[in-house]
Amino acid sequence: MIRNYFKVALRNLVKNKTYGLLNILGLALSLTCGILIAMTVQFHLSFDNFHKDSDRIYRFVTEQHRDRIFYSASVPPPLGKAFIHDYTSAEDMCRVVDPGPVLLTMKSGSDIKKIKEESGVVFADPSYLKMFSFQLLQGNAQTLDEPNTAIISSSIAQKYFGDKDPINQVLYYDNKQAVRITGVIQDLPRNTDLKGKIILSWPTVKVYNDWFLKDDSWGGIASGLNSYVRLKPNANVAAIEKDLQLYVKRYRPTNKNVHHYLLQPLADVHFNAHYDGVMEKKNLWILSLIGVFLLITACMNFINLATAQALNRSKEVGIRKALGSFRGQLFWQFIAETGVITITATLLAIILSYFTLPFFGSMFNAEIPFHLFNNPLLPSIILLMVVVVTFLAGAYPGLILSGFKPVEALKGKLSFQQLGGFNTRRSLIVVQFSISLVLIIAMLVITRQMQYAKEFNMGFDKEAIVMVPVGTEEQDISRMTLRRELEAIPGVQNASICYSSPSSNSNWTTTITFDNRQEPEAFHASIKGIDENYLSTFGLKLVAGKNVFPADSVREFIVNETMVHKLGLASPEEALGKLVSISSGAFVATITGVVADFHDGSLHDDIGAVAMAIYPDQYEYYAVKLDTRRMLTTLPAIEKVWNAMYPEKMYSFQFLDDRIAEFYTTEETMLKIIRMFSLLAIFIACLGLYGLVSFMVVQKRKEIGIRKLLGGTIPGILWLFGKEFGRLILISFLFAAPLGWWLMSNWLNDFRYHVELGPGVFGVAIIVTIIIAALTVGMQSIRAAMVNPAKSLKSE
Structure with missing residues (x-):
């Protein structure tokens, strides 16, 4: 009987090709979207859940309570070490520092090969490979406690050394430090936020910044540092977080900041936008709902097409009933037809999913694997979709068509209501x-x-400005020399050396004390290192006072109007000549100018308080303002000048408007x-x-x-x-x-x-x-x- 159902179903579909093709196409497209969305959601939900004891791994994070709450995915460098020493509720701790883009060099005699790794280079504690389940293929994981050693992934080993044995090979970090390869790990899975492809030993972090190694580095938080802890089974997280609140008073007794150190579950790291999570769960819910809506739309489409064909099938139904067919048999006949269409559409959807998944994944900047049959969850979801769609789309037409009376069906005298009714179809269309x-x-x-x-007018000029990394930690004189050479290039209108652009994801925020007041202000200020060309390069406008004079250290501050308002001053002129102390007296200087407000972040946030000063130790970029009419010749000229100054480095640049678009x-x-x-x-x-x-x-x-x-x-x-x-x-x-x-x-x-x-x-x-x-x-x-x-x- 079942075999006969499907045989008749196939014949009817061949006979009504347009009807079949429209239904298969509609269902295939919606099922393709359903499969892609299911794979995407499952991929993101699987992030870092493969680590052993992942439910006991947490990241230390910080809430900074000022005029509003600031969230940081980091804590002071010594906190993890102090926690392990002070409490017995943890099994292990590790710190991971991401220095950002890094230049790595290989030297073989006079042959020098330079490779710039944009990401994936980290410094990590020896317990890194013990806490996280990354498989060691060669070498010794314990060497991460030795200076100037590194463990690399197998793909990096192939990239740098080909078929050579990578063990004991040498790389040079940022042209400064020789680093010996002591181990190789299996390539990281795609579903992890831990991006260490080149893991440098923890003592080697001194080459980047020795501040991370000091036990008294409680005075700041660096966004590049993540500290993880693995708790013992049945540890009380709430009690631990309560104990962590004592750390500010214990290790920073004179500090007035209100900091809350918290434990973030590893399972939350990928999703929590407050702490730099890349995929909020609400977006996964939105995707899932869109997938469900598309399936519902396809089912409604099927019902409309099926009932529209009712009159053509009426005589067939009349003949079948006259020959003794029961309504139930006819119902299952139409369900079988729906099943054939759904199964065909599903097979087509699987093929389409395979070819479109790379494109779909690229929207999320992720390489989502096509593991359709490696995970029992996805085949189960697809099977469920087939069953639900078959019965949801086939039941109503089956009931309508199988309910025809033989005499009326054979005469072709069926009412609108008998054919499914306009109102039902209207509702589906609506x-x-x-x-x-x-x-x-x-x-x-x-x-x-x-x-x-x-x-949007950000309050500064963002067009035709390129940001070029400084590329050196040498004396300020070399940076000023290059700036003058850049200014001399035809097509360069202006050039400045700075910490960052006016609007940036990279900000140094800290407390300030104004005019010798007893207490720090109840808000954070963003501190930007600039030079005397900064205002003119970005088109920032002074509303009071004057620009900074050339100097070699912090001697004058320029603040924005928001800073003036938050200080409770009636006018910008009232701020001039007043002293500002930042970072608990680390720098004290006079306000000499006030600029019109500009957006220092994205349009998601209010304008923050900003203080700018000449601060050479903080310089990271050249900001070069170009003449758009000569850009094609100017950009190569900038690269040539930069390479002449820093031949051992690798040149790169980014347009400022592209950096802002990353918000x-x-x-x-x-x-x-x-x-x-x-x-x-x-x-x-x-x-x-x-x-x-x-x-x-x-x-x-x-x-x-x-x-x-x-x-x-x-x-x-x-x-x-x-x-x-x-x-x-x-x-x-x-x-x-x-x-x-x-x-x-x-x-x-x-x-x-x-x-x-x-x-x-x-x-x-x-x-x-x-x-x-x-x-x-x-x-x-x-x-x-x-x-x-x-x-x-x-x-x-």
Whole structure:
């Protein structure tokens, strides 16, 4: 019997090729999205859960309570070591320092090979490989407590040394320190946030910054440092965090900062945006809901197409019933047809997923593996989707078609209600287009916000400015020499040496004390090292006082208007001549100028307090302002001058507007995804619309013939179809608009500065949808209107 069901199902699909292809295409596209989303969600949820005892591994993090709460994924360097010494609730601790991009050099006689590693080079405690489950292939993991040693991954070993044995080979860190390779680990899995491909021993961190090695380095927090701890089984996390609050008073008794040291579970590291998590769980929920909505849309599309074919199948049903078939047998026959379509669509979806997964993963800057059958969860999800879609999409048409009365079916005299009814199909179309409209509204709002961020006046000049790394730790004189050479290049309008651009992810924030007040201010200030060219290079405007004079140390401060307001001063002029002490008296200087406010971060946040001073020890970049008309010749000239000054280094640069765009990487990713899924949802909805208009054409063919005989025009006949679908889209809009407004209002609340959610977005959304629907309906409607009346009325 079952075999017969599928045999008949295949014959019917071959007979009705258009119907079958439309259903298979709609289901395949939605199932492909479902599989891609399931793989993506499963991939992100698997991050770092493969480590032994991962549920007992935590990262020390900091909450800094000032005028608002600042979150840091780091703690003072000695905290982990002190915790192990002071308490017995931990089994192990390790610190990991990420220095950022690093130049590594290999020397063989006079042959020198330079490689710049943008990421993956870290300094780590000896317990690093003991705490985390990275497999050692060669060498000795214990050497991480020896100076000037390193353990590398197998791919790095192949990249640097080819087929040579990497053990005891030598690399030079930043052209300063020879480092001996003492071990090789298996390549890191893709689902880890621990990116150590080249793990330098902990004592070697002194080459980068010996501050990390000092037991008294409690006075600051470096974002590049992560400290992890593995607790003993059944350790009380809440009690440990309570004990950690004593550390500020114990090790920083004179400090007035309100710091809370906390334990962040390893499972939370990948998702918590407060502590630099790269994928918030709410985004995974959004993805999952989009996948569910697309599947629902495809099922509705199937129902519309199936019931639209009801009249064509009515005589078949009548004959089967006349020959003794029961309703249950007919129901399972139609379920079998749905199953054949769903299975075919699923196989096609798996193939499409395999080829599109690299592109889909690239949206998240991740290489998501196609492990469809390595993990029992994904095949189970796909099987569940097949079963649910088969019964969800096949049950209603099966009940409708199997319920025909034989005599009426054979005579072809079936009512609209017997064929599934317009109201059911209308409801399905409304739901489909409501989902599509919500996605379109989301796409338009995110696009407008991204454009707004791109064109927003940040309070400084960001166009045609390139940021070039300083590239040396030599005396200030060499940096000033290169700056003058850069300024002499035709096409260079200005050049400055600085710590960072006015708006940057890299900031040194600290406490300040103003005008010899007894207590530090209740807010943090961002300290920026600048030179005397900084204001003119970035177009910052003085509103009071004067620019800094050339110097070799911190002697004068320029502050922004926000700093003046937070200090409680009535005007910028009141700040001039006053003393400012930063970092508990590490630097004391006079305010000599106040600049107009500029955005020192992204549009997510308010403008913060900023203090700028000449501080050569903090210089990290040359900011070079270019003449856009001569850019093609100027950029190579800058590289030539830089290489002449630092032949042992590797040159690189980045445009400032590209650096600022990195603030909105997550939003750009969501925009790409929603844009893609919006198009798919509209396409699938249009397939459903095609099914409904096909049904209407069949039902109204005699009415159309009579209208034409009585003088009806083609535009008038087209209006028969247009008003029906226009009404459905307007109803969809009434449902979608409030939901879209609520969702996007909440999304925009994450931005301190954002576009207004006005009627224009909703107007564009409805117009776009109407145009797409009109094109879908138009082809079938015109074909129906052009039919010869004699042909449509001949049965009468």
